[in-house]
Amino acid sequence: MSGNSDLEKVRRELDRVDRAMLGLIAERLALSADVRKAKAGAKLWRPAREDSHVADLVSMAQGTDTPPALVSRIWAELMSASISVQGSTRLHFALEGDTRTNLALIRDRFGGSLPLLSYPTSSAALAAAYGDDEGIAVVPAPGGMNNWWTSLAPGGAMSDFKIVAALPRIELKDGRQGWPQAVAVAAIDLDLANGRVLCAIRGKAKGTLRAESGDLCLYEMNGADGVDRNDVIGYLPPPVSS
Numbered sequence: 538m539s540g541n542s543d544l545e546k547v548r549r550e551l552d553r554v555d556r557a558m559l560g561l562i563a564e565r566l567a568l569s570a571d572v573r574k575a576k577a578g579a580k581l582w583r584p585a586r587e588d589s590h591v592a593d594l595v596s597m598a599q600g601t602d603t604p605p606a607l608v609s610r611i612w613a614e615l616m617s618a619s620i621s622v623q624g625s626t627r628l629h630f631a632l633e634g635d636t637r638t639n640l641a642l643i644r645d646r647f648g649g650s651l652p653l654l655s656y657p658t659s660s661a662a663l664a665a666a667y668g669d670d671e672g673i674a675v676v677p678a679p680g681g682m683n684n685w686w687t688s689l690a691p692g693g694a695m696s697d698f699k700i701v702a703a704l705p706r707i708e709l710k711d712g713r714q715g716w717p718q719a720v721a722v723a724a725i726d727l728d729l730a731n732g733r734v735l736c737a738i739r740g741k742a743k744g745t746l747r748a749e750s751g752d753l754c755l756y757e758m759n760g761a762d763g764v765d766r767n768d769v770i771g772y773l774p775p776p777v778s779s
């Protein structure tokens with residue numbers, strides 16, 4: 538019998554915690570409505586703010602039983618709910634391979650609240666996002682046959698579009714050496730903090746060569762020191778380890 542009463546006790550505690558969380562979630566969503574007013578015309582989605590916020594929460598969770606991927610996933614839901622309260626951000630995606638894996642990748646980074654539109658090619662997804670005021674494209678990371686990034690380079694058709702987020706946000710321990718599976722692209726002014734700056738450069742440069750197309754090279758640089766702003770086509774936050 539004591540087993541049962543222990544269970545009842547723990548359930549009551551869980552109920553108490555859940556009710557407290559529900560109250561906090563409602564409070565958070567109400568604050569999002571205030572953020573919208575404060576932003577007045579500015580872009581709703583702030584990927585750098587989201588990523589640095591999640592990185593801070595992950596480090597706060599260190600020493601507890603809360604894994605980084607769980608922190609990232611929960612806040613992906615909360616933040617995407619917050620953005621959907623604020624306005625009409627939509628995700629336009631084209632990813633190769635298994636649909637379920639791709640949807641899980643998107644869900645892990647963006648939660649389930651944002652409308653999701655699928656396209657057969659990266660260029661179609663990018664074009665649709667480009668024509669959508671608050672649109673975000675999710676496409677395979679540059680490299681190999683994925684050379685859509687050349688249109689982000691100076692003189693390209695979408696030179697005001699930037700690579701702004703990495704998927705997955707929490708790095709997998711699979712030897713990819715810090716290069717994501719997919720990236721998010723949007724028309725957002727970059728604030729180059731202490732992350733990974735992506736530059737499209739003709740010819741050789743310092744940094745890690747991530748992709749090539751003709752004589753155009755995509756380099757990943759550590760930080761923005763000595764970087765020519767005109768070459769910058771993206772920014773990724775420092776990777777967060779699982």
Ligand SMILES: C=C(O[C@@H]1C=C(C(=O)O)C=C[C@H]1O)C(=O)O
Binds near residue numbers: 569586
């Ligand atoms: C609340 C904001 O808007 C969005 C929602 C965020 C959130 O819910 O924490 C964070 C960044 C933005 O993508 C913000 O810019 O701070």
